[in-house]
Amino acid sequence: xxxxxxxxxxxxxxxxxxxxxxxxxxxxxxxxxxxxxxxxxxxxxxxxxxxxxxxxxxxxxxxxxxxxxxxxxxxxxxxxxxxxxxxxxxxxxxxxxxxxxxxxxxxxxxxxxxxxxxxxxxxxxxxxxxxxxxxxxxxxxxxxxxxxxxxxxxxxxxxxxxxxxxxxxxxxxxxxxxxxxxxxxxxxxxxxxxxxxxxxxxxxxxxxxxxxxxxxxxxxxxxxxxxxxxxxxxxxxxxxxxxxxxxxxxxxxxxxxxxxxxxxxxxxxxxxxxxxxxxxxxxxxxxxxxxxxxxxxxxxxxxxxxxxxxxxxxxxxxxxxxxxxxxxxxxxxxxxxxxxxxxxxxxxxxxxxxxxxxxxxxxxxxxxxxxxxxxxxxxxxxxxxxxxxxxxxxxxxxxxxxxxxxxxxxxxxxxxxxxxxxxxxxxxxxxxxxxxxxxxxxxxxxxxxxxxxx
Numbered sequence: 127x128x129x130x131x132x133x134x135x136x137x138x139x140x141x142x143x144x145x146x147x148x149x150x151x152x153x154x155x156x157x158x159x160x161x162x163x164x165x166x167x168x169x170x171x172x173x174x175x176x177x178x179x180x181x182x183x184x185x186x187x188x189x190x191x192x193x194x195x196x197x198x199x200x201x202x203x204x205x206x207x208x209x210x211x212x213x214x215x216x217x218x219x220x221x222x223x224x225x226x227x228x229x230x231x232x233x234x235x236x237x238x239x240x241x242x243x244x245x246x247x248x249x250x251x252x253x254x255x256x257x258x259x260x261x262x263x264x265x266x267x268x269x270x271x272x273x274x275x276x277x278x279x280x281x282x283x284x285x286x287x288x289x290x291x292x293x294x295x296x297x298x299x300x301x302x303x304x305x306x307x308x309x310x311x312x313x314x315x316x317x318x319x320x321x322x323x324x325x326x327x328x329x330x331x332x333x334x335x336x337x338x339x340x341x342x343x344x345x346x347x348x349x350x351x352x353x354x355x356x357x358x359x360x361x362x363x364x365x366x367x368x369x370x371x372x373x374x375x376x377x378x379x380x381x382x383x384x385x386x387x388x389x390x391x392x393x394x395x396x397x398x399x400x401x402x403x404x405x406x407x408x409x410x411x412x413x414x415x416x417x418x419x420x421x422x423x424x425x426x427x428x429x430x431x432x433x434x435x436x437x438x439x440x441x442x443x444x445x446x447x448x449x450x451x452x453x454x455x456x457x458x459x460x461x462x463x464x465x466x467x468x469x470x471x472x473x474x475x476x477x478x479x480x481x482x483x484x485x486x487x488x489x490x491x492x493x494x495x496x497x498x499x500x501x502x503x504x505x506x507x508x509x510x511x512x513x514x515x516x517x518x519x520x521x522x523x524x525x526x527x528x529x530x531x532x533x534x535x536x537x538x539x540x541x542x543x544x545x546x547x548x549x550x551x552x553x554x555x556x557x558x559x560x561x562x563x564x565x566x567x568x569x570x571x572x573x574x575x576x577x578x579x580x
Contacts, residue, residue, distance in 0.1 A: 137462075140420060145465035148250050149458035151194040157243035158211055159187035161347070165234060168342035172335050175229040182226035186218040206451075208236035233324055233332040233339070237357050237445065241321035244457075245349060248366060249318055251461045252310065258468040259307050259373070260579065265475040266300040267572045269293075274568040277557040278394055278485035279496060281386075286496050289489060289557040292395070292480060294564040295383065297571035302376035304575045309369045317366050320344040323355025326444045358441035360453070367457055370464045371432040377467045378425020381418035384474060388415045394485045398477025417470040424467040431460050489557050494532030498522050500560045501536065501551070508545045517541055 137146055147153055166183040169175045192214055200210030212231045220227040231239070274293035279286045322340050323329060329336035344351040356362060387395035397417045434456045438449040489496060498518050506514035521542070525535045533555045536542045546554070553559050 139466070140423070141462035141466035142254075142469050144254055145251060145462050148247050148254070149462065151198075152189050153247060154207065154243065155192060155194065155197070155211065156189040157246040158208060158239045159189060159215070160246055161234075161239050161242045162212070162215060162231060163187040164346035165231070165343055166229060167346050168339050169229070169232060171342045172338045174332070174335050174339060175232065179223075179226040179229045182219050182223035183230060185222070186215055191218055206236050206240060208239040212236075212239065233329060233336070234322065235325050237450070238322050238324070238355075241357070242347065242349070244363070245318060245321065246347065247458075248363070248461075251465075252314065252317070252366075254465060255370070255373070255461070255468065256307065256310055258465070258472065259303055259310070262468060262472050262475060263300060263303045263307065263575045263579070265472065266296055266303060267575045269475060269478060270296040270300055270568045270572060273480065274565050275558075275561070276480070276482050276485065277489060277561060279489050279491075286489075286492055288496055288499055289560055291561055291564040291568070292482075292485070293568045297568045299376070299380045299383075300571045300575055302379070304571070304578055306369065306373045306376060307578055309372065313365050313369060315350065317362050318349055319352040319356075319362065320347060320349045321355060321357070323357055327355040327357055329355075357444060358446050358450075360435070360439050360441060360450075363453065363457055364435045364439060367432050367435045367460050370460050371428050374424045374428040374460075374464050374467055377421045377464075377471050380471055380474070381415075381421025381425070381467075384478075385415040385418040385422070388413075388418070392484075392488060394481055394488060396479040396481075397474050398479060417474045420470040421467050421474075424463040428460055428463055431456050431463075435460075486557075493525060493530065494555050495522055495525065497555050497557065497560055498532060500554045501532075501542075501546070504550070504554060505542065505545055509541075 137143075163184045166175065166180045170177045170180045192211070197207065197210050197214065200213075201207050204210050216227050216230050219230060270293045272293070273296060274291060276292045277289045278292050278295075280288050280290040320340065320343060322343055324331050324336075329340065332339055341351055384395060384397060386392065388397065396413070397415055399413065434452055438446075438452045438456075441449045498521075502514050502518040505517065508514075509517070517539070521535045521539055522532065524530075525532045528535070533551060536546075536551055536555075537548065542551075
């Protein structure tokens with residue numbers, strides 16, 4: 127039976143196939159072998175090893191040639207994945223060309239192989255995340271424009287506040303996506319760098335050829351050569367993890383908003399429906415926000431994983447004991463969770479179902495009270511702030527006590543009608559006329575997204 131990469135029951139829900147393939151055993155091993163193949167090419171370019179050794183080494187640098195189960199057992203004794211892999215690589219080459227085997231892994235250390243291999247994996251992960259973020263930005267920009275003037279109740283402390291628009295709320299999600307894309311672009315030059323320092327970071331084994339080989343190796347892998355090896359300086363990978371944490375949190379905010387708007391009592395915005403989606407094992411009527419659950423779940427899990435990366439930063443001297451090891455599964459899992467969250471966010475954003483009528487109905491649940499501020503602001507300019515505030519407060523209490531619409535109560539209040547005409551009151555109690563700069567915020571968020579995309 128064919129198994130999905132990772133062979134995990136929940137993978138289809140919490141991550142994506144492409145991201146899991148980046149960090150599955152095949153992906154990890156191939157990335158390390160790509161380093162070894164590039165190292166042989168770089169050393170041949172500089173003249174350290176004969177060019178005839180390159181082809182046999184490259185031919186052996188295919189992950190499909192290796193027994194992952196055997197490597198896994200060997201790792202338990204070796205302490206890292208590079209040591210048994212390099213041994214297996216040497217045997218593979220020696221079986222075909224004993225001379226070429228002499229030149230494998232020359233001058234490198236295990237962490238060079240693993241960290242540079244990780245960077246190659248992260249480059250692919252970054253491409254996937256950037257692509258999904260850009261696509262999500264496009265969808266959110268379109269939705270924000272479509273609903274730029276659609277009023278719904280603003281909610282503060284989970285209570286009705288003044289009106290906002292659905293487009294403004296979506297523009298808030300869009301702005302966070304845009305900033306995450308900016309952060310990824312900014313960190314990329316710091317992240318996509320070679321790790322190559324040899325035993326203690328000095329590359330002493332390569333003598334005067336060290337820097338030419340390092341530069342050639344960076345070019346072969348299409349990475350930047352950093353100012354020095356970073357074996358125990360982990361800010362690069364932790365920065366990437368931190369930005370992924372921000373993405374997870376921002377998507378969690380989107381998921382939280384959608385799930386609250388989907389609540390039966392609100393029923394204003396819904397995830398797209400599909401056969402079998404969001405059902406209950408016992409309640410036929412249920413329509414659960416299963417996509418939002420992934421977003422919220424990732425936003426809940428990633429901070430704990432990120433704390434591991436931060437905790438692993440104070441590494442000892444030139445090679446860490448245990449702290450480096452703590453990163454191996456942590457950062458890949460963050461990448462996988464964020465990829466799954468992005469996938470679900472895209473599905474939600476693309477198929478967002480909006481009930482504008484329900485929004486209008488909910489806006490009127492408090493019978494005009496959400497627009498008391500609008501009346502108070504105008505009235506304050508005519509009778510003073512304190513007087514207007516106390517007058518509106520008294521009218522609001524009457525409206526609640528008498529279960530009447532605020533418009534009716536205000537129409538009966540001489541101190542109000544003396545200052546505001548019936549037409550003015552009608553306009554002030556219309557949510558569509560108290561949306562402030564909501565449309566401007568949409569335009570600005572969309573413009574910032576478009577500028578980044580151009």
